Amino acid sequence: MRLSFAPMEGVTTYSFRQLHAALFPGAEKYYAPFIAPDGSGKFKGGRLRDILPENNRDIRLVPQILCNRPEPFLAVARELAAMGYREVNLNAGCPSGTVVPKRKGAGMLADLRALDEFLAEVFSRCELAVSVKTRMGLESTEEFPAILEIYNKYPLQELIIHARDRRAMYSGRPDLAGFATAFRASRPPVCYNGNVFSPADLTGPVSAAPGLERVMLGRGAAANPALFRQLQGGPALEAAELKDFLRRLRDAYQAQGLSERYTLARLKELWYYTVQMFPGASAGAKRINKAQTAAEYQSAVDALFASGRFSPEAAFRG
Ligand SMILES: Cc1cc2nc3c(=O)[nH]c(=O)nc-3n(C[C@H](O)[C@H](O)[C@H](O)COP(=O)(O)O)c2cc1C
Structure with missing residues (x-):
C-alpha cells in the first residue's frame, strides 16, 4: 500500500512533517496545506516558509493550491517549478463556509463547466504534473459520476477522493459504494481518503475497491503518528x-x-x-x-x- 499524509492546515506544518518523517517513516508523500494565491499569484510569509525546499529536506512534498482561476494557479505553479517541485495538487475539497461560496475548494464542484474550463487551461499550460484532491459532490456523493467525467478528460497525476460530499464536512461515514464505482470508472490513478484511523479501517475501502493501492491519512495519523508503520505491519505506537x-x-x-x-x-x-x-x-x-x-x-x-x-x-x- 502506498500511503500519503494528508494536508492539514494548522497541523502538518513543515516542522511536523520533517520530524514525522524522521521518527515515523512510512509515508511516501506529504501534501502541504493549501496555498491560496492572491491576484498576483505570489505567496510569502508562512506559506512560503512552509514549502521552501530547505524546510522540507528528505521528504517528498506535494504543494497544494486553493484557487479557481487559471492565472494565479499557473503563476504559483511556476514559482513551485522554480523551487524544484514536480507536482502540484489542486484543492477541490475544502468544505469551509468561507471558501465554498467563492466557488473554491469543494465550491469548484458547483459549476462543472467552469471546472472543465479551469482544468483545460491549467493542463494546457502547467509545466508541473497536476493532481487533484476532491470531494464527491456538494450536496450528495451522487454528483460524482458527472464530476468524474470532467476529471477523466485530463491527464491527472492522481485523483485523491475524500469519499464524502461537502455537506458532510468531516462527519458521518465515507461513501464506500460510491467510491468503489468511482475507483472503477476513473482514468487517473485513484487514492482513497477518509476515516482510516486504524489498520482495521483499511478493510472497508480495500474490499470495496479491490486493487486499491493508494491511501491518504489525515486525522488518524495526526492522533497516532505511527499509523503508517502499523498499516504496513509494523508495531503499534508506544x-x-x-x-x-x-x-x-x-x-x-x-x-x-x-x-x-x-x-x-x-x-x-x-x-x-x-x-x-x-x-x-x-x-x-x-x-x-x-x-x-x-x-x-x-x-x-x-x-x-x-x-x-x-x-x-x-x-x-x-
Ligand atoms: C484541521 C484540518 C485541516 C485540513 N486542511 C486541509 C488542507 O489544507 N487541504 C486539504 O486538501 N485538505 C485539508 N483537510 C482535509 C484532510 O486533508 C482530509 O481530507 C480529511 O481530514 C479526511 O481524511 P481523514 O479522515 O483521514 O482525516 C484538513 C482537515 C482538517 C481536519
Whole structure:
C-alpha cells in the first residue's frame, strides 16, 4: 500500500512533517496545506516558509493550491517549478463556509463547466504534473459520476477522493459504494481518503475497491503518528515515542522562532487529535488546552503520560 499524509492546515506544518518523517517513516508523500494565491499569484510569509525546499529536506512534498482561476494557479505553479517541485495538487475539497461560496475548494464542484474550463487551461499550460484532491459532490456523493467525467478528460497525476460530499464536512461515514464505482470508472490513478484511523479501517475501502493501492491519512495519523508503520505491519505506537515526538516538536517550533503563545496554539491543535490515544482522559486534555505557558503545558502533558491512560490500541474516532 502506498500511503500519503494528508494536508492539514494548522497541523502538518513543515516542522511536523520533517520530524514525522524522521521518527515515523512510512509515508511516501506529504501534501502541504493549501496555498491560496492572491491576484498576483505570489505567496510569502508562512506559506512560503512552509514549502521552501530547505524546510522540507528528505521528504517528498506535494504543494497544494486553493484557487479557481487559471492565472494565479499557473503563476504559483511556476514559482513551485522554480523551487524544484514536480507536482502540484489542486484543492477541490475544502468544505469551509468561507471558501465554498467563492466557488473554491469543494465550491469548484458547483459549476462543472467552469471546472472543465479551469482544468483545460491549467493542463494546457502547467509545466508541473497536476493532481487533484476532491470531494464527491456538494450536496450528495451522487454528483460524482458527472464530476468524474470532467476529471477523466485530463491527464491527472492522481485523483485523491475524500469519499464524502461537502455537506458532510468531516462527519458521518465515507461513501464506500460510491467510491468503489468511482475507483472503477476513473482514468487517473485513484487514492482513497477518509476515516482510516486504524489498520482495521483499511478493510472497508480495500474490499470495496479491490486493487486499491493508494491511501491518504489525515486525522488518524495526526492522533497516532505511527499509523503508517502499523498499516504496513509494523508495531503499534508506544507512549515513550509519542512523548519524544511531542517534545521534539515543541523544540522545533521554538527553534523555528515561533513565540511561546503560537507554539502552544500549534501543539494544542495537534493535541485535539492525539488526546484520543488516551481514552477517558478528558480532564487531562482540558488541562493541556487551558495551559497558558510552556511550563503549564509541559506539566499537563507529563501528568497525562503519567496517568497511564495511553493505549496503543486507541485511535482517533472523530
Ligand atoms: C484541521 C484540518 C485541516 C485540513 N486542511 C486541509 C488542507 O489544507 N487541504 C486539504 O486538501 N485538505 C485539508 N483537510 C482535509 C484532510 O486533508 C482530509 O481530507 C480529511 O481530514 C479526511 O481524511 P481523514 O479522515 O483521514 O482525516 C484538513 C482537515 C482538517 C481536519
